[in-house]
Each structure stands twice: as C-alpha cells, then as structure tokens.
Amino acid sequence: MDSITSKAVVLSRQYMQLRNLATVAAAKPAVAPRIKKFAVYRWNPDISGDKPHLQTYEVDLNTCGPMVLDALIKIKSEIDPTLTFRRSCREGICGSCAMNIGGCNSLACISKIDTNLEKPVKIHPLPHMYVVKDLVPDMSNFYAQYKSIQPWLQRKDESKMGQKQYLQSVEDRQKLDGLYECILCACCSTSCPSYWWNSDKYLGPAVLMQAYRWMIDSRDEATKDRLDRLRDPFSVFRCHTIMNCTKACPKGLNPGKAIAEIKKLLSGFTKKEEPKLNPIG
C-alpha cells in the first residue's frame, strides 16, 4: 500500500507542476479586439411609420463564433434583443436562416464571417420577398407552390400502400442523388430574376427541382400528370437558364440542370425510363 500511495503522491505532484506551467503560459497579455461591422436590414411593422433601414452593429470577432449566425445571435443576446431572424439547427440542414449575406443568398449558420475588418458585412432578407420583420421573409407563397406540385409518391393502384416496400434498383435510386437533399431554404428561388418578377406564376428553381425529383422517381407512376400540370407558359418556361440558382445553392445542388431535364421531358426530347426493378416485385 505504501508504494502505491507514494506513487500516487509523485504522480499528483507532477500533475500539479504541469498544471501550473499551463496556467503561467495562459496568462498572456490581452489580445487586441477585432471589431467587425455588421450592417443589418431592419424594419418593424409594429412601429408606425417605420421605414426599412440599415443598422450597424460592432462585434469583436475574438469573442464570436466564425459564422454569420454566431454574430447575429451575439448581437441579439448582447446588443439588440429586438433583432429578429429565423434559425434552428445551426449546421446548414434546416434552411431556417437563409438570408442575403454580402449580396449572395446563403445560410447564415454556414457562412463564414469575412475577417477583413475594413469592410462591413451587409445582411439583408431574401430578395423580393414580403418581409414580416427584419430578416424574416414571408414564405407562404413558396410553400404553396411546393404543395402545388404534389410532392409525394403517386401510384395507379394505391390500395395496398404501406403493406410492402416499393422496390427500387440502386441505379434508379442514384437518379435521386442531388435532388432529395434539398432543404427548401429558398436561396435559389430568391436568387432567380425570373422568380423576382413573376413569383406569382413561375414556380422557381427549388419547387421545380422537387417536381423533377418526383417525376424521375422510378416508383412514381404519375409522371404524365406531373408534366401536364407544368405545360403552361409560366410554371416552367419563365426559366431562361440564368443559373443564379445553382450558384446560390448552399447545399451544392443543381436546380438549373433539373429544370433543363424537365424541359427535355416536356418537349418529348427525353422520356422517363422504365424502372429497372418492378416496384411491386
């Protein structure tokens, strides 16, 4: 027992010496604060006569996380609690914090703050959307358009739905890669000039990519109906391949290409292939 106790004493003494070294090393002189300016769009409908304006906040980047959302949360909690914005997952998967940062639509939680202290970061809500307050846009139209493309599996005979899995070959499942990952953040649609001018009738890249996702799903049998619903001059054909959508997508998806594939299907240039595996086995 004695040897164990003495060993423990030696070890704890060594540990304490190491700890002292660490604390001595850590007691450095204070680092100069890196002040970054954030110019944020503000508008409060509850204040009568309020007009949209830019409000500038100063944040020390040394005490703030690296992403724009970190700064916004810091501003809200320490400087101005009235700053209003949507947020949830803080990891780029929910799509809540989509906003216009430095002129480009992206998710605030995965957009790094530009550490150049000379220039302010300009933060605006998604372009050409009705603003509910500050950075919160009204997404009702966007969601209604998504609903209108009937984003669920449709088969001719749905009497036995849910009893067995619908089979799908690996190759057919790969066709959905790059389509199913969409988080409906609306960054792409709100970066599209055609959607700015005609958001009432043009569906926009996000919704169209999801329409395509259901069209080419090998298990879906309503392809003809899905296409027929898009034959008018506005739903699809306001796309002029501007390709802002693909540039803006924070998840790296390609809505522009999906729309091109829809146009090919609509014009009859391509046809949907037969499923490699019969879904009902």
Next chain:
Amino acid sequence: MAAMMSLCRNFGKVGLSNRMTIGNPCLAALSNRNKTFLENRIVPSSQNGVKKFTVNHKALAETSSCKSADDHTRLWTIERSLALSLVPLVPSAFMFPSAAMDYLLAISFTLHAHWGLETIVVDYLRPKVVGPALAKLGVALVYGISAFTLGGLFYFNYSDVGIVNAIKMLWKL
C-alpha cells in the same frame, strides 16, 4: 418538414377526389386563369399592417389540374429548334447565296427576334405592375414591330440587293 409532408398528403387526397368527381374543373380553372397565382390561391389579409397569407386550397387544386388548355410546350420547342437551325443557316446563306436564301433568312431572323422580344415583354410587362391594358399593348407592339420588320426585309430583298449582299457590302466598307 414532416408536418408539411403530412399536410401535403391530406391536401392531395382532397385534390385528387375533386379532380375525379367535380363536373368541369377545366371551366372553373379558365375563369380563374386571368387571376394571378397569388391572388387566386393565396388570400392576403392585413392585421396591424402586417400582410398575412392563407392558402385557398380549393382554387389551388382546381387551377393546377387543368393546364392542358394552355400548352406552351410545342411553341417553346419550335422556338429552340429555330434558334438551333439558325446556326448552320446563316453561314450556308453566305456560302450558297440566292434569293430564296435571302427570304429564308428574313423569315428566320424576324421569327426568332419576334419570339425573343415577346418573351421579354411577357417577363417584364407584368399585369400586376403595369396593368392588364399595357401588358396586352406591349405584346401587340411586338407583333407590330415584327410585321414591320418582315415587310421591310422582304421589300429590301425584293427591290434592293438582298440581306446577304448587303452584309457583304457593309463588310467591305
């Protein structure tokens, strides 16, 4: 997302049965066609000056089920085919000049420009912004310009040197 999906599924069941049982969804759709998507399907209401939007599900289901009355696909495909055909047509007009080629060029250029201009006017002269009268006037103007252009090019082909020769002469300057 999951909540929205179940919402969509419930909405879809209603929509599908409407399509099968309602007498003439196409007629209903046509009467709604002049209204915009937003006015028809999204009903704005105001409270404290904040615009709220609710969704008119019935109108949403009916108007989306009968778009076949408005098939723009064929026209779109012809527009792209024409654009594609201009690529070999223009050099071959210079390689094998003739009066027929001149007239073919005149028609192709005018048609291509007409459809392009019409798309621009439809994109930008939105009835919601400039009013329905000016939107229709814009399209009519495009037709007028195209007719004038075609007439002018035909006249030029007939009584003057023709398109290809004119470009060759301009190039020599």
